[in-house]
Amino acid sequence: MAGQLAVVQRVASSIPARNCLAGTGLLELVFWLGSENYGFYGYGFFPEYPYEIEGGTILVVRGDYPTIEEKQELDEKTLKETKGKTKEQMKEERARLKEEQKMKAQLAKETKRKEDENMVKARCNPFSDPGYQIQESAALPSVNEALIGYRAAWSLFDELPKEKFGETIYGYMKPLLTEDLMKSMHLECRKVIDEMMRLDLKLLIQKHQADFKSMGRKFPKIKPRKKPKAPPVPKPIIYDKKLIKQTAPVFDLNLVTKPTVKLSDVFGDLNYAAYNFNIRDPNATFPFPAYGDIKDRLRLSCVLGCGIQDGATRRKSVMLLGPERNGKQFLVDAVAGELNAIKIDITPEVFTAIVHKPLKVLTQVFLTAKAFQPTVIFMKNVERVFATKVPPEDKYLKAQSLKTALAKQIKQISADDKIIFIGTCSNPWAARAKPMMNIFEEILIVPRTDYGTLSQFLQTKLLNIRSIPRDYCVQSMAQVLRGYSFGDIITAFEEVMTPERLVRLNVTPLSPGEILEVLLQKGLEPMDVVDFQKYVDFSIQYGPLKTERENYAKINLFREDFYKKEAKKKGEKEKGAAANT
Incomplete structure (x- = not known):
């Protein structure tokens, strides 16, 4: 130790006094050596500094670098584990450890499965039902961390006297502004000091080698530490002529639009009765969602889930499943408008049917979506890409050419990209379900029109017409139009409300049968509950709710049987008590 400090002193005397940064780095090194952290790699020799990827020399100054005792303990442990073992034996041991970790993961998975099975069995008996278990939100740790940081940053200023710490500069408190400026200056100077400290270390090692040579000894070769790999950094997009040339075909094909509608323009009422159906015991049921429920889900999954909100569940792709002409495309426009995003339409009619090289343009x-974020990429009737049999009238679309490339491109969307792919599906039974569902992270069912949603829609539409009385009753019209798709209702409404009919409204009031008559003349029929249930069954079969719904059906069956037995026992007891009296 004394010899090393002597070397440091000789090197320090050779550094010019004007080189203050080098002197600062050398003082930090002397302090480090004096704190018994010397001789790190090959004890008795000068240590290596942490690599810049690891944090640089600032780790040494802060004391975050391992001490000599920790290094010795680690080396002894490694030596003990590898003593007397060949490379083949060490390789076999690593493979065995890897296999053990794999078995532990499988065991944990099996334990979790058994716990879920025991939970289902416990819920089958109403008297042993543990009830709902509250789960901790994934965002809770980040919220707690932000709260602790806020208290640590501001609690001190809340307690300090105002006469000393109340002054402000350009709207900022003076201590905060000073600390922020000092931090930025320190980080800038740290880069220069880091370089100077590495040069000082190089001089020290050279002097140490000269001492060995003067004593007639050979300076040992110390193998440097392996430099850690830098974390992958995504390539930034360079906005130049090359990018303009690459994205020009997308704009030339008129695939890009900028929707202006918002989610507030979507009519929809909530299914208020759903909760009462869900808590029925033992006959719990799950009614269809209403338009208001889907509207809220779109805000969570597609707007916040697009990557604009930290902590929200990220969604790269979402499917809107439902009957034809039911407002699915309008919902996509509303999502794009809410995000203030561009919409790129890759529907086969406007994409693969007219593009010479669809994979290249895809x-x-x-690339255009990444350059002009946020972006919504839209495809109508995505089932045609995965069709089991292509009808003759759809062969010109060449939609199946996108099957592999589309899945690959969606997978390459990074978590930081504000891009979401939304596809609509009206006939999922005509496609290979499994590969189609694999590209989507969530399925949202667009419901059939219900009474509450139609009441809101008709109330807004009709009250915009001045000839309609303000107290016009829309309830009867909403009742007779239930089940018809929004697209058909809007078309029929526009056909009925011609200028001539608007003039006659004061004489002949509008009746619900007028719009219904137009729909019947076109041969259109409302979608009943049985037909819509097919869409619900499909989403459950290929969605995450399949196991849960099966468990709920089992629980309902056992609980119903249990209640019947209890009622029978109770009846027998009452009969026995009546007979005794």
């Missing part, structure tokens, strides 16, 4: 579409 790559350009996703």
Whole structure:
């Protein structure tokens, strides 16, 4: 130790006094050596500094670098584990450890499965039902961390006297502004000091080598530490002429639009009765969602889930499943408008049917989406890409050419990209379900029109007409139009409300049968509950709710049987008590 400090002193005397940064780095090194952290790699020799990827020399100054005792303990442990073992034996041991970790993961998975099974069995008996278990939110740790940081940053200023710490500069408190400026200056100077400290270390090692040579000894070769790999950094997009040339075909094909509608323009009422059906015991049921429920889900999954909100569940792709002409495309426009995003339409009619090289243009579409974020990439009737049998009238679309490339491009969307792919589906039974569902992270069912939603829609539409009385009753019209798709209702409404009919409204009031008559003349029929249940069954079969719904059906069956037995026992007891009296 004394010899090393002597070397440091000789090197320090050779550094010019004007080189203050080098002197600062050398003082930090002397302090480090004096604190018994010397001789790190090959004890008795000067240590290596942490690599810049690891944090640089600031780790040494802060004391975050391992001490000599910790290094010795680690080396002894490694030596003990590898003593007397060949490379083949060590390789076999690593493979065995890897296999053990794999078995532990499988065991944990099996334990979790058994716990879930025991929970289902416990819920089958109403008297042993543990009830709902509250789960901790994934965002709770980040909220607690932000709260602790806020208290640590501001609690001190809340307690300090105002006469000393109340002054402000450009709207900022003076101590905060000073600390912020000092921090930025320190980080800038740290880069220079880091470089100077590494040069000082190089001089020290050279002097140490000269001492060995003067004593007639050979300076040992110390193998440097392996430099850690830098974390992958995504390539930034360079906005130049090359990018303009690559994205130009997407704009030339008129695939890009900028919707202006918002989610507030979507009519929809909530299914208020759903909760009462869900808590029925033992006959719990799950009614269809209403338009208001889907509207809220779109805000969570597609707007916040697009990557604009930290902590929200990220969604790269979402499917809107439902009957034809039921407002699915309008919902996509509302999501794009809410995000203030561009919408790129890759529906086969406007994309693969007219593009000479669809795979190349698809790559350009996703490049355009990345360059002009936030972006909504839209495809209508995505089931045609995965069709089991292509009808003769759809062969010109060449939609199946996108099957592999589309899945690959969606997978390459990074977590930081504010891009979401939304596809609509009206006939999922005509496609290979499994590969189609694999590209989507969530399925949202667009419901059939219900009474509450139609009441809101008709109330807004009719009250915009001045000839309609303000107290016009829309309830009867909403009742007779239930089940018809929004697209058909809007078309029929526009056909009925011609200028001539608007003039006659004061004489002949509008009746619900007028719009219904137009729909019947076109041969349109409302979608009943049985037909819509097919969409619900499909989403459950290929969605995450399949196991849960099966468990609920089992629980309902056992609880119903249990209640019947209890009622029978109770009846027998009452009969026995009546007979005794």
